Amino acid sequence: MAGHKKTDPMTDEANAQLDQLGRALLLHASASNEAEAEAVAASPFAYTRLRARITAEHERRAGGETWLTLLGVVWRSVPAMGLVAVFAFILFWTSSFGTTSPGVLSDEALMDARDAGIENVVFADRRTLSSDDVLATILQGDERENSR
């Protein structure tokens, strides 16, 4: 143990004594518990307790596996869900861009529409028309007819 180093013989002797004492203490500490060990080994329901423990451990692992499986499914679905979200956004963006222009949807554009029926519907959606509004609309219509 000391290797090739030069050691003091007194130190070696002291170490040997301490090693011997340590070994004796280890043996005392270990040997004195054999009666307890025998009692545990002779315990009558040890196997029943072991079975219960194994069953509990199986259940615990099964519960853990369920969570892990769920986590795995969620984890795997993240890219797919992201892809679907991107696709939906692109679809929404292109459809709104292709069919209508911002001007068509504005109130001012609707006001300028030639079909008075459309105006009425749009106004009906927005607010209740007052009698003045109705009168003004009729007069406006008449003026247009006259101008033609």
Place this chain on the structure above:
Amino acid sequence: MADNSDSRALESPPHSNVEPSDVELVSRAVADDETAFEELFNRHRRRVSLIASRFFRQREQIEEVVQESFMKAYLALPDFSNSQENSFASWIARIAFNACYDELRRMKRRPESATSNVSEEESAWLKAQLRSQGAGDDVEAAAVARDLADKLLARLSPEDRLLLVMLDVEGLSVAEIGEMNKWSISKVKVRAHRARASLRRVLERFL
């Protein structure tokens, strides 16, 4: 290390009711035979209890190690290489030592398991034992030695204590310890040297 039950089975006359070997029992247990694992448990639990008693004094702790060891063995049984006659005995012993090591580490972490001081009387006894080369044989001396040993060994790290018990109490060879812990022989020797040095330091503090 090896259990005597196998050698007893081999010595029995051929016409008698020969007990199944560990290899056979393990094969049956892997195939969900409950009685086979119970037989393995009954065959090896004394050995596991003795290993646990090398480290722990309380019955509950010894029981805990026994239960933990066999539970781990049961769950790992499908992965066990069931090739040699005595391998299950060695395997369960290794699992038991690991369970003891885990329990020692848990104890070390608990604040209530702080090491108690060695009294002056115990220190004087230790010095007397050093002069007389070893602990005495009478009952009183044995009781003092046991208490003192527990106090002193609690100051060692779990690794050092495990190795010293394997070497000095279980009488395992360096090769066996290496095989059990998957260490090289030189690593076992270095660790054993350090463990002895640690124990010497602990003893010197109280001499």
